[in-house]
Amino acid sequence: MSFLAYDIGFFVLFCLFVVIFLYLKRNRVKREGLIYLYRSRVGVKAIDYFGLKHKKLVSALEWPVIIICYITMAGMLYLLFKISYAFLRFPEFVRAVKIPPIMPLIPYIPEIFKVEFLPPFYFTYWIVVLAVTAIFHEFFHGIFSKKNGVKIKRTGFYFLGPFTGAFVEPDENEIKKLGFRKQAAIFGAGSFANWILTIFFFFIMWGFFALTFQPSGVIFNSYAFNFINQSEIQQVVGESSIHIDGILNLTEIKANNKTYYVKNVSESVMAAYEDSPALKAGLSGVIVGMDDDKIKTYNDLRDSLLKRKPREGIIIKTIYNKTQREYKVTLGEKNGKPYVGILLIAPVSSGIFSRIRAWLTFFKEPNTEYTPESAKFRDLTVFIYNLLWWMTFINLSVALGNMLPLGIFDGGRFFHITMKKLTNEKIAKKIFTVVTYALLFLFLLLMISWAFSIF
DSSP states (O other): OOHHHHHHHHHHHHHHHHHHHHHHTGGGEEEETTEEEEEEOTTHHHHHHHHHHTHHHHHHHHHHHHHHHHHHHHHHHHHHHHHHHHHHHOHHHHHHHOSOSSOOOOTTHHHHHTOTTSOOOOHHHHHHHHHHHHHHHHHHHHHHHHHTTOOEEEEEEEEETTEEEEEEEEOHHHHHTSOHHHHHHHHHHHHHHHHHHHHHHHHHHHHHHHHHEEEEEEOOOEEOEEEEEGGGEEEEEEEOOOOBTTBOOOEEEEETTEEEEESOTTSSEEEEEEOOHHHHHTOOSEEEEETTEEOOSHHHHHHHHHTSOTTOEEEEEEEETTEEEEEEEEOEEETTEEEOOEEOOOOOOOSHHHHHHHHHTTTSOTTEEEEESOSTTHHHHHHHHHHHHHHHHHHHHHHHHTTSSSTTSHHHHHHHHHHHHHSOHHHHHHHHHHHHHHHHHHHHHHHHHHHHHHO
16 A cells, blocks of 8 residues: 555544544634634743743844845745746746646645656645644744743644644734834744754755665656758658657658658757667666666766677666666767767756755756665655655745735735834835735736646
């Protein structure tokens, strides 16, 4: 039985637990719209202790927190407008990302939208990551409030169906009496906590990966190809008999006195696959061997290939869908060297999501497959690594997204008191309203663009 089945079972049990918990604690649960709030004083003593015991340290962190929050807000607005430009300008970008631009954090997002560039996001991951992220976020709000003499009235949890989160409830009237620096530090403390967790879990993930994973094969992106103009086609031979996983209906053509294979002859400019040994063999999967040589990295592949001669027959071993395959390949010749006809293109980090993914996995060699060193604990190793990846990624997302200048986020309150400090209450309120409506309008455009591109 796959882990997904256990995970769904855990999800059902958790939902039952929430229903039973809310029923048993109904006297302490308050409904606000669709959300149920359970208020308690769990953790208040810990907040009081850290807020007072480490008062000097918290005071010293106030300006760093404020500066980091301004940088985060500016960075988030930059990312938002870059993503918005890509969503509105390039429909193919939307189709590649698939996930709506406004989407609550829910389990199974990669599975629901069939996103291949994200690891699985099980309910187990979701509940663990959410607990750590929310508790530390709210805890930092609490200790910065307590340090400034603000009473912490309650802590608690909120429930929206099976989705839950934590909150700290300081005395808002006391916060309003504080000066700009103290208010700004309180509002920005949550995002600051998520930055700390992002860095912490990133190094844990990096170290765990280095200790438990090893290179195990070479990933090739494509077969060798050239761009051909339709005017250069000398003859359309017809549909080929080449069968390759993921590439169907190839048509053989003659262009510039060479043989090529294309997907669509009617395009004005087309990517034409060369008549290469890899294409003829239908090579697919992660390359793990060449004759008796084990291939783990690009250097292994290069060194093994250079030992061969053009027109020499070899066997290339690959792993495809967890199954080993063997291909008999007769090497070609190019510039006097043996030639297979595959391309190893390093992932381009021009897109926002690609850049974030590249930053979080810079310790991985491009075009290299990695597998756990221990075959016995393979599934457990992958499970822990993906959990650490999501812990890092979601804390980074919360640190950034929480500083958007919208009223529902801490960034909204942070932005409002900043405008108030620079102007006055009346002008600050107008600026905040204009920015809020502008961002909401932008989100509406993004959702419309996503809907038209996907459907």
